Amino acid sequence: MNPRFGLRDALRALGDPGAGGWPASVIHHGARALLVLALAFAVSLLFPVSPVRDFPVLEKGMVAEEDIIAEFGFSIFKSELELQRERAEAAAGVPPILDYDASAVDTVRERVNAFLAQIEAVADSAEASRRDALADILVMQGFPVTEAYLEVLSDPRQRARLGSALRLAIDQDLPTGVLRSADLEGSSAPQLRLRRDGVERAVWRDSLHTASWFYDRAARHVRGEPAPLVELQRLVLVRFFEPTIRLNQQATEAARERMRQAVPTIKGEVVKGEKIVGAHELVGDAELEKLRAYQEHLVHLAEVDPALGGGGIRAFGAFLLDLLVLTIFGLLLFFFRPTVYRAWREVLLIAGLILAVVSAAALVVKVGWQAELVPIAFPALVVAALWDGRLALNLALVVAILLSAQTQFFGTTALYTMALGGAAAALSVRVVRRRAQTWIFISVISGAYIAAAITLGMILSRELHEVMLAAVFGVANAMVSGIMAMGLLPLFEAFTRITTDMTLLELTDLNRPLLKRLALEAPGTYAHSINVANLAEAAARAIGANALLARVGVYYHDVGKLIKPQYFIENQPPGRNPHDKLKPAMSAAIVRNHVVEGLKLAAEAKLPECVRQFIAEHHGTQSISFFYDRARELDPDAELDATAFSYPGPKPQSKETAIAMLADSAESAARVLQDPTPQRIEALVERIVGAKIAQGQLDETPLTLDELKRIKQQLTSVLAGMYHQRIDYPSTREATSAPAEPEPVAVPPGPVRRHG
Numbered sequence: 001m002n003p004r005f006g007l008r009d010a011l012r013a014l015g016d017p018g019a020g021g022w023p024a025s026v027i028h029h030g031a032r033a034l035l036v037l038a039l040a041f042a043v044s045l046l047f048p049v050s051p052v053r054d055f056p057v058l059e060k061g062m063v064a065e066e067d068i069i070a071e072f073g074f075s076i077f078k079s080e081l082e083l084q085r086e087r088a089e090a091a092a093g094v095p096p097i098l099d100y101d102a103s104a105v106d107t108v109r110e111r112v113n114a115f116l117a118q119i120e121a122v123a124d125s126a127e128a129s130r131r132d133a134l135a136d137i138l139v140m141q142g143f144p145v146t147e148a149y150l151e152v153l154s155d156p157r158q159r160a161r162l163g164s165a166l167r168l169a170i171d172q173d174l175p176t177g178v179l180r181s182a183d184l185e186g187s188s189a190p191q192l193r194l195r196r197d198g199v200e201r202a203v204w205r206d207s208l209h210t211a212s213w214f215y216d217r218a219a220r221h222v223r224g225e226p227a228p229l230v231e232l233q234r235l236v237l238v239r240f241f242e243p244t245i246r247l248n249q250q251a252t253e254a255a256r257e258r259m260r261q262a263v264p265t266i267k268g269e270v271v272k273g274e275k276i277v278g279a280h281e282l283v284g285d286a287e288l289e290k291l292r293a294y295q296e297h298l299v300h301l302a303e304v305d306p307a308l309g310g311g312g313i314r315a316f317g318a319f320l321l322d323l324l325v326l327t328i329f330g331l332l333l334f335f336f337r338p339t340v341y342r343a344w345r346e347v348l349l350i351a352g353l354i355l356a357v358v359s360a361a362a363l364v365v366k367v368g369w370q371a372e373l374v375p376i377a378f379p380a381l382v383v384a385a386l387w388d389g390r391l392a393l394n395l396a397l398v399v400a401i402l403l404s405a406q407t408q409f410f411g412t413t414a415l416y417t418m419a420l421g422g423a424a425a426a427l428s429v430r431v432v433r434r435r436a437q438t439w440i441f442i443s444v445i446s447g448a449y450i451a452a453a454i455t456l457g458m459i460l461s462r463e464l465h466e467v468m469l470a471a472v473f474g475v476a477n478a479m480v481s482g483i484m485a486m487g488l489l490p491l492f493e494a495f496t497r498i499t500t501d502m503t504l505l506e507l508t509d510l511n512r513p514l515l516k517r518l519a520l521e522a523p524g525t526y527a528h529s530i531n532v533a534n535l536a537e538a539a540a541r542a543i544g545a546n547a548l549l550a551r552v553g554v555y556y557h558d559v560g561k562l563i564k565p566q567y568f569i570e571n572q573p574p575g576r577n578p579h580d581k582l583k584p585a586m587s588a589a590i591v592r593n594h595v596v597e598g599l600k601l602a603a604e605a606k607l608p609e610c611v612r613q614f615i616a617e618h619h620g621t622q623s624i625s626f627f628y629d630r631a632r633e634l635d636p637d638a639e640l641d642a643t644a645f646s647y648p649g650p651k652p653q654s655k656e657t658a659i660a661m662l663a664d665s666a667e668s669a670a671r672v673l674q675d676p677t678p679q680r681i682e683a684l685v686e687r688i689v690g691a692k693i694a695q696g697q698l699d700e701t702p703l704t705l706d707e708l709k710r711i712k713q714q715l716t717s718v719l720a721g722m723y724h725q726r727i728d729y730p731s732t733r734e735a736t737s738a739p740a741e742p743e744p745v746a747v748p749p750g751p752v753r754r755h756g
Contacts, residue, residue, distance in 0.1 A: 069274070087260040098246065102244065109167070165221035166237065191203065194245065343496070372470050381425045381482060385485070421478070445481070449477065450474060513605070514602075525561045528558070533555055534551075556598075558618075584631035622695065624646065627645060628640065651699065676719075
């Protein structure tokens with residue numbers, strides 16, 4: 001086990017000048033220091049500091065600690081929302097401007113006369129051709145064709161009466177002024193402005209005539225006539241109607257714009273020496289408005305006279321603040337997460353996540369959104385999934401402090417909201433075991449944002465709609481952050497070469513192609529792998545190692561036996577061993593090769609690197625002693641290559657692969673152990689572990705003696721449960737009394753080995 005990483009180790013990690021370690025160390029640590037500097041500089045660019053000093057952090061509902069007096073007189077400007085509302089009200093009060101168009105009467109008259117002339121042109125033709133010609137004229141002009149209409153147009157008296165009624169309506173009623181109803185939509189003004197004969201005057205809305213009035217008015221000229229003639233008159237007027245009063249859109253809009261511009265942008269003035277907020281007074285909306293206006297005025301003065309605000313010093317101070325906050329997280333990695341600190345890809349990803357959330361926060365400020373929309377849950381979810389919730393919580397709190405230190409997020413609201421949202425994201429990942437359960441932590445994060453909105457609403461005396469809006473923004477943020485984090489997580493895993501528990505859980509599916517092949521083509525190896533996985537998982541959990549990784553790794557540790565499964569004893573039928581016909585060197589090569597072939601199959605199946613390590617390390621560099629001894633027996637004088645009778649290795653590098661080696665050997669030996677009592681199983685496990693230590697197979701693993709002791713206890717306990725003695729029922733004795741089975745081979749006093 002690695003010693004505790006403390007100050008002495010940190011100083012040693014910086015390099016030993018005498019040993020020539022400075023150059024590599026400078027590059028290693030210098031790159032990370034430059035990354036922190038670049039990140040702090042980026043934050044300073046995204047959140048430029050105000051050129052004037054900041055006021056005490058005050059929010060609605062808080063009590064001011066001291067008087068704030070205006071050092072300069074300034075104006076209080078209306079907000080954009082207020083200006084828009086007042087300008088809209090002013091524009092709505094402008095009545096539409098209408099123009100009288102006398103030419104519309106001539107236009108309608110010409111159209112009606114042309115239509116009547118067409119009718120008269122065919123009126124004297126033969127009856128059969130006349131009706132067809134009249135129907136064609138009606139269709140051409142867009143009128144419906146009915147027998148009743150044709151009768152009206154064919155009868156000279158009714159035709160003359162129709163023409164007279166149309167001309168009377170056009171000459172008497174249309175010149176009085178008629179407009180379309182649509183021109184008055186959008187305005188509720190009781191009075192309108194009508195320009196006629198060069199004179200503009202106000203007219204009441206009710207005094208103006210619309211097209212429907214015109215059509216009804218024209219009907220008096222055909223009173224007492226047949227219904228088809230009355231209908232035809234109305235159809236002709238509707239078809240050729242042109243309003244004599246029109247809306248002048250351009251003039252109306254110009255008048256409304258003048259009214260909008262007349263709305264004052266200033267809602268109040270504060271004179272020099274006037275109290276803005278008094279000590280021990282409750283801060284309300286009016287006080288906050290004055291404070292913001294005062295600060296904006298000071299910013300304007302500082303832009304005119306930079307010496308007034310000392311902007312350069314303030315900007316450098318803001319950069320130092322960002323640098324110090326980011327350095328805290330960097331030192332946390334250096335002292336307490338050295339493995340993450342040493343991995344450049346992992347450091348680069350964390351820096352990218354911080355930059356992403358800071359950039360998003362800058363966009364939120366620019367658009368004018370609330371702090372609930374800062375996606376702080378996104379980096380927290382990613383870090384929690386790749387590493388753990390503790391690191392994610394630290395990252396979320398540091399980022400929350402970093403953002404709340406910016407002028408645009410000053411106050412407890414942003415800090416509280418972001419800290420709560422980030423903490424919920426960091427701590428909720430541990431309850432999610434599969435990507436399909438993404439909505440679980442989305443719900444947890446949403447609940448945190450809702451709780452923050454409610455509590456801040458009560459503290460700051462917010463209106464109900466403000467609380468609800470903050471909650472909605474928080475829920476939307478949780479959904480987007482959660483979906484993005486889970487969607488991009490495979491890319492982050494590939495970049496950092498880290499395998500998350502979610503990916504490992506997906507690999508435990510026994511229906512995956514490689515495990516399915518193992519179950520069908522090498523059932524003995526498959527059963528052995530399942531048993532060893534149970535052992536390894538229990539042992540890993542006993543010492544606090546990654547139990548899930550141990551189980552998954554053991555599932556795949558022997559997949560190389562798929563190439564030649566019949567050459568491994570667990571897959572051989574009784575009495576048939578193909579090794580009996582092979583030379584020991586060939587047998588050793590086949591057994592040894594299952595590690596190499598397993599790595600090839602794992603690469604084809606795109607298994608993560610952490611799983612492939614189990615294939616390579618579960619035998620370490622052990623000797624294939626059975627075939628080595630057999631080769632020496634056959635030819636005592638031959639010089640044997642020891643590497644040809646040893647596994648390629650390497651030796652176990654992690655606690656999990658070391659556990660896999662011990663569990664693999666213990667399960668194989670216990671399976672052939674005669675009379676597997678708990679005492680005999682304990683002795684067997686003790687011999688196997690002792691042999692591995694003696695052979696140096698555990699030299700490169702971080703296991704401690706105490707952990708080895710707990711591993712042995714766990715292996716003994718689980719094996720005793722798997723291979724305990726059964727009750728010898730009478731029926732079982734009778735069924736197995738004859739023929740007698742060959743007596744099993746006794747377990748040798750030393751470590752038990754098997755083929756593979």
